Amino acid sequence: MRRRITLLVAATTSVVLLAFLLPASALVARVAEARALDAGRVQLQLLVPTVGLDAREEVVAGPLALSDGRRLAVRWSDGTWLGTVGVLGDDPAPAGAEQRETDEGTYLLQPVRREGGTAVLEVFVPAAELRAGVPGTRSVLAGLGLALLLLALLVADRVARSLTRPVTELATTAHRLSGGDLSARVTPSGPADVREVGAAVNRLAGRIGELLADEREAAADLAHRLRTPLTALRLDVEALPAADRERLAADVDALGRGVDEVIAEARRPVREGLGAGCDAAAVVAERVLFWAVLAEEERRPLTVDVPEGPFPVRVAGADLRAAVDAVLGNVFAHTPEGIGLHVAVRLREGGGAVVTVRDDGPGLPVAAVARGRSGSGSTGLGLDIARRTAEGSGGALRLASASGGTQVTLEFGAPPA
Known part of the structure; x- marks a missing residue:
């Protein structure tokens, strides 16, 4: 915006200066000639x-070469020339004062009627005298125009800076908010419209913080409310016969871990948002x-291709661990023992990372691969967590299956600069 304002002022000033300097330059030339x-x-x-x-003798005795390169010639009434033969030559005398222009200069003719005929006076003004002082005056005008243009650009830059500084601060605050810094606020300044936008951004940031706080409190309350029936269910399981007690106790423990995860997630002080990030290579190596x-x-052959990082991605470390665990756990849960497993990490074109998990199993059913998402928000194969994590970072999940095995490719976007 600042550059556009400066360019606009430069263009406007240039047009005004040209509208003034061109006629002034032409006027200078006409004044010098006149x-x-x-x-x-x-x-x-x-x-x-x-x-x-x-008084022919006085004319002959007078100077025929004037100052500044001008020459004087007189054709007497009998046709003889006093001085250099002029441009008129032997042509008839003009009826009145006349001006004739040539490449060398301009000839001024003045007829004088006398008793014996008409004499002609002729003064030659060279072209150099007609343009005397014009180049210097034009140089002064050009310098003045350049100085005025530079002054206008300087003033425009100062004015543009005062106008764009509040907008720049507003954009910086918006980037901080998008990065998860909900404490960022704008100091309203500048024109009235910009101040109004700054105040609106501040109100929006405050409202976002309130909504997130309410969301965390609601999730925590819900999770804590589940604790009581979960404890009662655990007590009821303990009272069952041994055959059923172990199986149901494992399910109750899994449910309890899920509730604990909900509480931990709700207690996060600030959502990571676009500012979340971790090293994909380090996280994948840890989970493998x-x-x-x-x-x-x-007895599963495990092949790992995780080069040394860092491979920065726009995903929180805990979320990436959950996504990798979901994909690897899906392999262990849905393939027979002894089936090989291959895990690889590589850089993604444009930034980020690509995590590939491939097994040597019989492959998934075609319907399962094509389904991808269900109406309930789950693939039915434990991949929905991984899909949502990848898409939340600006990436995607690709699933390919054939008789030679299944390959899950997770693409994660790069963190903001």
Whole structure:
């Protein structure tokens, strides 16, 4: 915006200066020419009485070469020339004062009627005298125009800076808010419209903070309310026979862990948002090391291709761990023991990372692969968590299955600069 304002002022000032300087330059040329021609005409008028009185000797005795390169010539009434033969030559005398222009300069002709005929006075004004002082004056005008243009640009830059500074501060605050810093606020300044936008952004930031706080409180209250029936359910399970008690106790424990995760998520002080980030290589290597124990127990060949990072992605570390665990857990849950497993991480074109998990199993049913999402928000294969995490970072999840195995590709976007 600042650059556009400066360019607009530069264009406007240039047009105004051209509208002033071009006519001024032409006027300077016309004034110089008129001054030189007027000097020649004065010289002619001074000689008219002398020629009219037939004072031929005085004309011959007078100077025929004037100042500034002008020349004087007189054709007497008998056709003889005093001085250099002029441009008129032997042509008839003009009826009145006349001006003839050539490449060398301008000739001023003045006829003088006498008893013996008509004499002609001729003054030659060279082209250099007609343009005397014009280049210097035009240089002064050009310098003045350039100085005015620079002054206008300087003033425009100062004014544009005062106008754009509040907008820049407003954009900076908006970026901080999008990055998860809900404490960012704008100091309203500048024009009235910009101040109004700044105040609106401040109100929006406050409202977002209130909504997030209400959301966290509601989720925490709901999770705590589940604790009581969950405890009663655990007590009822303890009273069951041993055959059913172990199976149901495991389910109750899994439900309890889910409730604990909801409470932990609700107690996050600030949502990471666009500012979340972690090293994908480090997180994937950590989770592969965790699952490697189970892979060894089930005699699954495990191939890992995780180069040294960092591979920064726009995902919180806890969310990326949950996504990787969901994909790896899906392999262990839906493929027979002994099936090989391949995990790889590479850079994503344009920034971010790509995590690939491939198994050597029989492949998923075609309907399961095509389904991708269900109306309930789950794929039915434990991949919905991974999909939502990838899409939330600006990436995607791709699932490919064939008789030779299933490959899950997670693309994660790069964190903001």
